[in-house]
Amino acid sequence: MDLYLLHSPRSKSKTIVLALRSYEKDRAQIKDIGSFVKSLPKNIGAGYGGHTSCIEVSTPKARLIVDGGSGIRGLGEKLMLEACGAGRGIVHILMTHFHWDHLIGLPFFTPIFVPGNQIHFYGVQPDLEDNIRRTFCKPNFPVPFENLPASIHFHTLNPRxxxxxxxxxxxxYQLDHPDPCWGYRFEHGGKALAYCVDTECLRVSRESMGADLALYQNLDLMIFDAQYTFLEASERINWGHASGPIGIDVALREKVKKVLFVHHDPAAPDAKIMEAERQTREYYESTLAAAHAKGEPLHALEWEFAREGMSILV
Ligand SMILES: [Zn+2]
Ligand SMILES: [Zn+2]
Known part of the structure; x- marks a missing residue:
């Protein structure tokens, strides 16, 4: 399975300036600008990105989108170069919930304005259709839902x-968020990935997770909410978001192979997200060391903080 995080860098102009300076100094250094930008620290390089939630999961036969945050605009442009541009696109969008940061890109998703395209929305919540319709509503948006040229369909999913x-x-599977929010587990060819966003993970024990524990088990990739630093997460109870250390605990317990931390605080500069990443590393290393000292070594876990535009082969 391929996973794409669909966004663009928030520090783009800074990156270009740095790249150009380097170009003047040493042409050979930026023969490959992409690698050069990636080699820079995140607070001066491409950064983590500033768009809101949208990912694409694809297999040889299927292509699924999760959430319609501002990142879906760029995805729409990509789809327009394919069947959606000719009005022959079939798009599947799974919704986790209806907070604005997961809806706000939908009015700017170009395939929805092309006659012939089919857009299918999926969600557990019974008010899925009402919530999508309200996103295209005067005076917030000039084109009312009824006038959208694509054919739009709604499908209710059954929990678990x-x-x-x-x-x-x-x-x-249900997540822990102030309004009902559902994460998704994707399985294909013996591999599994889960999208666990937005969640505070208030149910920390296996027992309290109940039937939703299956979301996190035997995963090759867990995409997990790390909006806050460790300190913020401890203060912001019932705000609906987690931090890196919480994801590390779940992943180590459930023997997840890799964690991708996402949903960075939209208000946080890159330096603050780097600090959350540093705290997570400190927590991870101290947890491994403590387990080792007790003679109960934990499995090595791969993890990283996501950058917009990443693609991962699972
Ligand atoms: Zn939310
Ligand atoms: Zn959110």
Whole structure:
């Protein structure tokens, strides 16, 4: 399975200035600008990105989008170069919940304005259709839902019941968020990834997670909410978001292979997200050391803080 995080860098202009300075100094150094930018520290390089939630999960046969945050605008442009541009696109969008940061990109998703395209929305919440319709509503947006040229369909998913989308099995599980929010587990070809956003992970024990524990088990990749620093997460109870150390605990316990931390605080500069990443590393290393000292070594866990535009082969 391929996973794409669909955004663009928030520090783009800074990156270009740095690249140009380097170009004047040494042409050979930026023969490959992409690698050069990636080699820079995140607070002066491409950064973590500033768009809101949208990911794409693809397999040889299926392509699924999760959430319609501002990142979906760029994805729409990509899809327009394919079947959506000719009005022959079939798009599947799974919604976790309806907070603005997960909806705000939908009015700017170009394939929805092309006759012939089919846009399918999926969600567990019974008010899925009402919430999507309200996103296209005067005076907030000039084109009312009824006038959208694409054909739009709504599908209610059953909680914790798998549904096949071509060759990928998708199962929704409930997360811990102030309004009902459902994460998704994707399984294909013996691999599994889960999208666990937005969640505060208030149910920390296996027992308290109940039937939703299955979301986190035997994962090759867990995409996890790390909006806050460790300190902020301890202060912001019931705000609906977690931090890196919480994801580390869940991943070590459930033997997850890799964690991708996402949903960085939109108000945080890159330096602050770097600090959250540093705290997570400190926590991870101290947790491993403590387990080792007790003679109960933990499995090595791969993890990183996501950057917009990343793509990962699972
Ligand atoms: Zn939310
Ligand atoms: Zn959110």
């Amino acid at each position: 019941q798998p549904q096949m989308f071509d060759d990928v099995k998708v199962t929704p």
